[in-house]
Amino acid sequence: MTTETKSDGGRTRGSGRAALRGFRLALVLLPVAVALFTLTLVSIALIPIGVGIVTTPWMLTAVRAFADRRRIMAAEWYGVRIPSAYRPMPEHANPWTRTSGMLRDPATWRDLMWLPVDMTAGFLTALLPAALLLYPFEGFALAAGLWRVFPDDDTYWYGFVPVTGQASAFGAAALGLVLLFFAHFLNPRLLEAHFWLTRSVLAPGQDDLSERVRVLTETRRDAVDTSAAELRRIERDLHDGAQARLVAMGMDLGTIEVLVEKDPEQAKRLLSQARRSSAEALAELRDLVRGIHPPVLAERGLGDAVRALALRLPVTTEVDVDLAGRADAPVESAAYFAVSEVLTNAVKHSGADRVWVDLHHAKDMLRISVTDNGQGGAEIGTGSGLAGVERRLGTFDGVLAVSSPAGGPTMVTMEIPCALS
Template sequence: MRVRNALTATAQGFALMFITLVGSITLFVFSVLSLVFIVLGLGLITTPYVTAAVRGHANWRRRTAARWAGITIPEPYRPFPELPRRGLAGVVERTTLILKDPASWRDLLWLFTDMIAGFVLALFAFMFIPYGLYGSVLAAGVWEPIVNSGGSEWYAFVPVTSQYTANLAALVGLGLIVLGVFASPAFRQGHFYVCRGLLAPTPQMVLTARVERLTTTRHDAVDSSAAELRRIERDLHDGAQARLVAMGMSLGTIEALIEKDPQRAKKMLSMARANSAEALAELRDLVRGIHPPVLAERGLGDAVRALALRMALPVEVDVELPGRFEEPVESAAYFAISEVLTNAAKHSGARRVWLDVHYADGALRMAVTDNGKGGADTAGGTGLTGIERRLGAFDGLLAISSPAGGPTMVTMEIPCQPFPARADRP
């Protein structure tokens, strides 16, 4: 296994040498020229394209680091907003945003470093085993034509002038091969550690991105709360309030008729009693929409089981939770699951849905899978954007896998900490 890893590292070192020489040097030269051309005005047009190429090259190296060395390098780039202006004004604005992004300048520094330190580390990752094998080739007699023609051959520190020195070179080569078994993977890792040092976001970048995300999620949470209040007001005005007003008018009429026409008064009392029952049912539905009683009393696990029973589609539920969570977390998780199940019932054409809820690695994870037609997308107007915003208020994530023809899997995650269920807690 160690030899196999060393051979893989040797081949990867050779590939990295080529990529460093061709890719990094070329992009560095074009980047510098594009920055110089900004003074002439031409750089305003070329800079976005050159930056896109540099970021594509850097992202490829990030993916390569994860695949070849198991080193994760997050992207530090700021998202570009939608630019309303077109033409030259839009180009200038986009170029300005690129130049204000610290990650653009760190990419330029990385290209320069990759040309030197990256190339040297890739060279050392590659050279040990091939150069060691060359020592064995010398011992096979390759040295003789060179020496007989008046030339000289040195292998490392050994002057190869006879079969004895050729055999000594072969021993040195064997030592280099053994060294390469251990050193080649280390130099490959070192190459990607250098990449991570300049391609990964700095603590300042992470903090800035965190502040921007919190600002966005705060605005989304405020908007969601305002929309929820408007929905409650509308439901109260159009539903329970209207029924209660009608019931009050009926009671006034009954009061006037109770002595003159008792039979009609009894009939109207019966209608008022029915209206009160319907108003109570609407109020209960409204309260359930705000915070379901089963969620408050029994927790998220029992709440989603009860939710699954009310769905039109058969839902297989697998819940494994260590205890209760904070009420806002449980509420966000419950309504996110409810929205996804509703979407599956309305839009997917599925015959069955699977719901998995569990807690692992400091996060509450929920997965909803259906065997429908697929094609779900956050841009499709199916409520997934609202779920994403709801989870974003808790630094949560939403991921969708929905190829055409299905199946569809919606995965949601909320970072949180559970607390054990207690008898004195609802």
């Protein structure tokens, strides 16, 4: 008996809570949805004259935040999971890159389609629990004497009950009692239906999942191809470099064994040559290991590895690091070699005499920007190596953005989603 009473009380509290939450959704969030939808459409319409290029990213970011808030409510209140499938977008990209990137994202258009649905069907499904809970009390008020304030020659309708006297007022109260009974059981389910309606519009569809599979397949193939090319490079460097020197050193040592008693002076010269060959082979092996995975990266982390990389550049390079921990080793390696490639491009092609590198981590995103004061004109996919950097970052769902107007400066921004230890 006690258990049943608690269960009923929980359902009653659940009915009232659903009504309050629905009322909040309907009357508080509806104006926000109307404002966001209207301002976003106006901003997109202003893109041709240039104003919308600046305002659209801000408006779409606000729409995403509003949709994400609804996702949180759905998950916390009723366990309705609404997946988020926004494509990552660098925060420090230029306005045109951000605008075009966000407008090409299918999730953006799902958000914009959801807003009018939320303002109409969503508004009604959110308000219904509150109406179903409050409307019965009007029937009780009619039975308590409220019907007397209406003119005698006028019929007041409560639902489908015409209230003309005390008897019909009791009929209105009976109908209110029935509605309250249904509200007791249906309100939580009605509000849950509101979130399922939201999910049906916001959740990514099969086409989005297929596109995601295609992108992952391409990035995996690029990663495999890159790994195979890297192995071939290592094999070639070993064969042409350290291996050749070690073979020559072995031959010198064999000759020394023969000459050590017959011609000690020649043996000494060959020993000196073998010592130089061993030092050169060791240096080449160290360079090879540094190209695979720099020891400073493994021992000191990404920040110090980039600082060490900057010290070897022929141009003045400033490095600013704000990292509270370390990312996973594969992420650090990808970020290091991406920075290395961008810096190499800056030295070879930009004509810059000064480079700035900024590394920081915020909101589970590793952000790296490389800026130079060179001649500009850098583009992804023009043989500058940036396409390879983009593929490398894509393996980790990272993104690359380039701002490089003619005459400079050039700013390359890289973002990789990750957590720091």
